Structures are given as C-alpha cells and as structure tokens.
Amino acid sequence: MVSRSIITSLSLAAAAAASALPRAGSACTSPAVRKEWRELTSNEKAEYLRAAVCLRKLPKEKYADIDAVTTRMDDLVYTHFTLNTEIHFVANFLPWHRWYVQLHEDLLRTECGFTGTQPYWDWSIDADAKDMPNSPLFDPVTAFGGNGKNTGSDEPGFQRCVVDGPFANTNLTLGMGWPNLNDPGNRLHCFTRAFNGGEGNDENGDLIIGDMQAGAYNSKVMDTIYAFEKFSEMANMLEGLPHAQIHSVIFGDMGPATSPNEPLFFLHHGNIDRAWAKWQGRNATRLADYTGFQDRNKAIHASINDPMPILELADTEPIVKDYMDIQAGPLCYTYSSM
Template sequence: MTVRKNQARLTATEKRAFVDALLELKRNGRYDTFVATHNDFIMSDTDSGERVGHRSPSFLPWHRRFLIEFEQALQSVDPSVALPYWDWTVDRTPGASLWAPDFLGGSGRGRDGQVMDGPFARGANRWAVNVRVDGRDFLRRSLGAGGRQLPTRAEVDAVLAMGVYDAAPWNSASDGFRNHLEGWRGANLHNRVHVWVGGHMATGASPNDPVFWMHHAFVDKLWADWQKLHPASAYLPTAATGNVVALHDTMRPWNNVTPADMLDHTPHYAYDSVAA
C-alpha cells in the first residue's frame, strides 16, 4: 500500500528517492506531459464555459486522478516512492525544511525569481522549463513576497466544517466546501498557496515546480478529512447540470474515469494521518 507522508517526516533517504524519481521523469520527458495537461485545462476551464479541472465540482476528483497517475509514473522509476504532502498550515515560512537545498531548494533571486539552489535550479542543467508561460527556461519562485501569508489551521478547520460539497452556479461563485477549499471564496485556501509560492506556481504551468504535487497532495488529504467528517455529504451535482461534471459523468482527458470513481482514495493510497 502506498502511504503518503507529511514531507516534514521524510527521512533523508526518502527525500533523495523522491527527488531522483522527479529528475528521471524530467529527463525522459514524461514530467512535461503532466505540466502540459494541467496548463491546457486551467486555460480552458472558465466560469461560463465547460469546466473540468478547475472552478467546478470536479476540481477535487480531477486532481485526485491526476496525482494518482503522476504517483504511478514516479513509482515506475522507483516503486518505493510516494507523493509527500506539504502541510502549509504548519510549515509556513521560506525557512521551512521543504525549501532546503537538499530537497526543493529555496525562493528565487530578486531580479527575476530564478531558483538558484537545490536539485531543480537551472544551473544544475537538469530542470529546464519546457512548458513555458514566457521565454524563460528556469524555475521561478517568490516565496511569501509582498508579505503574503499562508492559510492557518483555523481557516482550514472552518472550511472543513462546511457540510455541503458544492452548490449552484457550480463555478468560482459557488458556496460550499469545494469552492472554499479551491480558494475562490472565503479564506482562499488552495489558490492562496499557489500565489504565496509565486513564480511558476502562480501560472497555469504550475506543475513545473515540484512543490505543486506536495501542495495538491495536502489539498487531497483535506478532501479525505472532510469526507470522514461528513460521511453523509455527497458529491454534487449528482445529475447532469450545465457545463460541469456530474457524479457519473466522464472527466476529460480520461475516457473512463468519473467523480464517483474517485470518491474513495483507499484502493490507491493512504495518508499517514487522515483524521483532521
């Protein structure tokens, strides 16, 4: 059974294995296919049009499937690797352990945001950005720039207490757990973290930064926590509704995956602690 651990509890060996698997996926070209897929969907998902991966009820099951496929790609390189998660309610500063040179590296330099240390720095010649939002081919970050703050545990708990999964109009104006977790309303959880990291994480090509996977693993864990807290609260909508993915509708780009298929994560992986 794959067990996803808090990144702060990874051993040095586990960190190295995760980094090495990322670098191999980058070397063989598979990594960039995930970046391109995410960028394509975030650019096409709109409040008024068809939306699948973002701004919609399927935000959580879509990313759950996306992470499962990426985790399987990592495990094709090293079967011992699992996606770690970043609990940004605890590891809240640019000095947190995940930003160390032996793991993800730190913030970018002032003039252009270029990450200069760690295994994903362009100077190591192993992490060229190929799916680009501009002409620059290096990873960029601006951790906490402008005095930005990451979400707090109290803000997360308030969202976890919400009893309804989603509601009309099923987009970024919706009330309910999904949209508050995605970050278009309320405390702005998921979106706020992307902006706090800055650089590529603030763009549609956010998976260029390996912290994307750790951030979304924590978002997925929070969904699992919410499911445990509200076992009678179902995915909504259950029937076809406008331009969004209902419970038994297929989620692009997959031909045979529905939100219903993704409600139970336990056939695929466990978290080291699922309770909120």
C-alpha cells in the same frame, strides 16, 4: 506494436509487484500511507527528489504534434494547462486532481523506479509557525530548494531562477509557462519562484515577502473548511482560499496554469487531497456527496457519473465516482494524519 505493448505490460507488472500496492479489482486491505514531507527519513526524501528529477528528464510520450512538449513532465504540464478552465473552479477540481496526483505517483514508480509513496506538504504547520518563507520544504540540501534569485542574466526567462536544490536552473529548463504565458513564441525559461506576501514591492522594487499570507492557509482556516456540511461549500473554500493562495505566494512557475512545472505542486495537491479525504472521513454520505457545475458558466450540472477530461494523458477517461474514495476502485492509500 505487439512486442512493445508486451514489454510495457511486463515492466508495469514488475513495477506493481515491486511496490506491492493493492489496486483495482482487489479490496484495499493495506493502503499505502502518504506522509507529510517532514515525516520522511532522509533516505525517503532523497528517493522522492531523485524520482521527481528523473521524470523531468525523460522524453515525452504524448502530444507528438506539440513542439513545446518535450519531457515526460511536459505531458502532465500541457494537459493541466490546456484543460485549465475545465478542471478549476468547476465541480471536478478535487476528483480531477486526485486522479492527477495518483497518475504522477504511478509514473514515478513505473518509469523512474520510485519505491516510496507520494508525500504531502501540510503548509498549515508553516503558517501556524508564521515562518512560511523558512519552511523546511525549501531546504537547499534536503528538499526542494528556495526562493528564486536574480541571476544577472539579460536573457528573457533566465533573469530570476531557483539556484539551489535538485531542481536548480542548471538542472531544469522548462519549455512551457512562465514568463510569457499569454504571448506566443519561445517560453524557454529556468525553473523559478517569486515568494510574495501579496503586499506589493518595497523601496528597492523587490516583492515584500512578509508572512506569505499565512492567514489564508493556517489551521484556523482549515478548521472552517472542515466544518462545512456540504461538498460544494467545502470544495469552494478549499480551492479558493488555501489552494489558490499557496499557488500565488510561491508564484514563479507555481503561479500560472503550467504550475505542475513546480515540483511542490504535487505535495501541495497531496495536501489539498488530504483535506478532502479528511472531510469525507470515509463517511458514506460524504463519499457520495458531489455537486456543482461542469462549467464556469454554471450551465451544466455535474454528476458523480461524469467522465473527466484528460486529453492524451491517459488511455481511459476516469469517472468521478471512481475517485471519491481513496480506498476503493483504482485507489488504495491513506494519509499519515487524517
């Protein structure tokens, strides 16, 4: 155990030096810049995709007793899925996902040699262009691949798959979530998406894609969110409208609480985090504004000193107040557009 922990800390130190990110204990003088996907160079895109695939191929390090958890990404997926009601539609939604996206970025760096920073996806650009289904984020060569396609297979879980891009079905078989989320037993399935416009099915039984509910996440909606004065009002609309609609219009693996199975989850949540940071504006009042409830029954008031639940995913429970400011404490980053 001793030698193993030394090796681990050496490799962590090496990775930290390589990425040169100032972190806890030192002032955040040169924050890492998280860029919109379209702002990345071809090499930066390829590097992110490489590292994201890598993390899905590494073996798990947590949850020894849970058979459905097999890969390193499953460690993250299982945590998010199991904590579902403790981290969604409760006060800690924003700080918890801020911690989680940072943890994912750290794992890309320390375990897959990632040299970039976490990109985000400003889906308002696609919504304003009324062209969400053709977003460059779905490019089969330079990005995350497109909508799922019928495969002709009669194997449950393998009938509709993402067939192009670096996460195509040949490359990624998932052990948790879609298609039988609420049924016990085998949930092995290909990585899938099922774009939809929330308008039901056409005469062939296919989901109507339409504009994929662009009116729920265009820049007009975001401006309404930015105009709120109070954290709780801003956070409720941000989570309930654009955040939730992006999950449901992409659907497939992006739909259920196992949604970190979908690689775009981390770019989507990067953008949700950006919206919060933009609203905060590093304004002292807003950096301290944290209200709401710990539970969905609204019985226990939330406090900025609350620890956040993480199961086995990390060694120490993060405290909300350490995740309020993206340029203090354990965090040191900014966004290319704020």
